Amino acid sequence: MAAWISSRFAAVARTAIKTLDVIINVFHLPRRYFCSPPYDYNTDDGEIAASTTDDPNASILTFGESLLYRLSLRIPQPRRSVYAANYNGRPRSPRQYNALIKVFGRLGDADAALRLLLEMKNPNVHCYTTAMDALFRAGRCQETEAVFREMISTGIVPDSVAYSILVKMYCFHLKHFVSAHQIIQLMADRGCEPDVVTYSTVIAGLCRAGGVDEAFSFMNLMLKDNCRPNALTYTPILQSYCAEGKVDSAMKLLNKMKGLGCPPDVVSYNVIIHALCKNGDFDEVDRILRESSNSGWNPDSATYNTYISGLCKMGMIEDAFNQLDVMLEKALQPTGVTLNILLALLCRDSNAMEIVPFLERSLELGLDVGAVSYNTAMTRLCETRECSAVLKLLSDMLKNGIQPDLQTFNIVILSLCRSGKLQKAKHIYQSRGFVPDTVTCNILLHEFCLSGEFEEFYQLLAEMSYKQIPPDAITYNIIVDGLCWDRKFSKAIEFVRFIDYGFNSDHVAHLAFGLVKGGRVGDLLRLLEEMKEMGVQLNGRLFEIMIHAFCMKGSCDSAEIYKICLVLDKMLGR
DNA sequence: TTAGGGTTAG
Known part of the structure; x- marks a missing residue:
């Protein structure tokens, strides 16, 4: 060894x-x-x-x-270089303002984008739409619409770009495709014809929501309106097929695209290469790359990044380095x-x-x-x-x-918890301007359990509900653990009955562990009986977890062994 | 108008 x-x-x-x-x-x-x-x-x-x-x-x-101090700066300071490099201190023309609003939008700083729009005397349609896009990117839908209305109130007639951002908002954030369709009809009524971007946005939104069939139906509508799709229209469909594991269907569509009058571009190929890498089908990736110039496209940095990443994930480090050499030889940065x-x-x-x-x-x-x-x-x-x-x-x-970003703070919070600095972790959570997510709450809930701070534990659960932070499967497991550690066994059992309409095996495993560790074997036996009566399958993994709990508890004397036998009997249906 | 909207890689 x-x-x-x-x-x-x-x-x-x-x-x-x-x-x-x-x-x-x-x-x-x-x-x-x-x-x-x-x-x-x-x-x-x-x-x-x-x-x-x-x-x-x-x-x-x-x-x-x-x-x-840093968090109190709710609105991050503009990067000096952005101003200095382009405008010698301040933007002057609408075009300069627009470029800067766009930069802040891409940086995720919608407040800075909005501030620039507000300081303009007479913003034009470009500036309004760029600010709308910045707000959309920050997930601020109501304000996106407010800027749209404000633009109209100043007498500016919205064009297809402005409407397309609203359509994007309804498709991507609100997932309300009926409203998106209504906007398209409205813009047509007002003499602003939806273009290929407007339609492609809806198709991308439908694909993201898992509706490939609906996306194809919508494409028929687009063709009926004499709007020709392009590679960007089809790429989300390729992406959906790949996400569903239908790489063959994606390949068929890719090969069909040329005949449909919109040859696939480098992004379309990158989507396919990503899926092939995920399946470990590197021979096919090599073939596609060999034939690239004949097929009318050139691989870019993203192509090789995808390929190199795929090889690394499969542990093929030498091959990954070889592809890195190829990438650099092709002068791709x-x-x-x-x-x-x-x-x-x-x-x-x-x-x-x-x-x-x-x-x-x-x-x-x-x-x-x-x-x-x-x-x-x-x-x-x-x-x-x-x-x-x-x-x-x-x-x-x-x-x-x-x-x-939020992930950064979650890592910091986790790190503080792991090094016994729970107070400092809480400090970040409570900081002004900090918006926690499910992961943040899971980290803190788990830590509150470990340190026995149950009052804080229940308070945080109430806050999650109040702040509408959705729990996930991990949250449920932590709640089950927490209730057991707090010796609220009946509530834990009730909770597991309640989640997902009853007895998800993962949550049951946590509950069984907690019951054994808490010495509530009687409750566990009744639970197993109830599950059996409901036709829930009791698997070996569950038994393993319970045995582990007995071992963790120690004292495997004759009385404990007897209890294990009772559980085993129940599992075997005796 | 050489400005603003739709697709990819960690």
């Missing part, structure tokens, strides 16, 4: 060294950056040292203070996504201490390091219980003007 572990370790180490070599070569990183001593951060009580700021004389901020794929590999195979200097150097080189890169690194550091390093990276993100 020792020899096997030793050889396995050697293989992992070789892969890690190779990964690092490739990253260093691709991004032209001097090797010394990977030999530097561990980065300097304060390991005491989650404080971030002032060395993370530019001012060497700055006082030491606690993590909470530093974070609260490695993107932020390439960086993230390699970073994920580095996180998997290398020492966690290499990750921070790697990110720092990537930034220095001007690589497209974004929230995803930091999240990948922080997840790894959270797994290795390096909470201080996670906080250091959060600090770096803020310092470098990279907007943390």
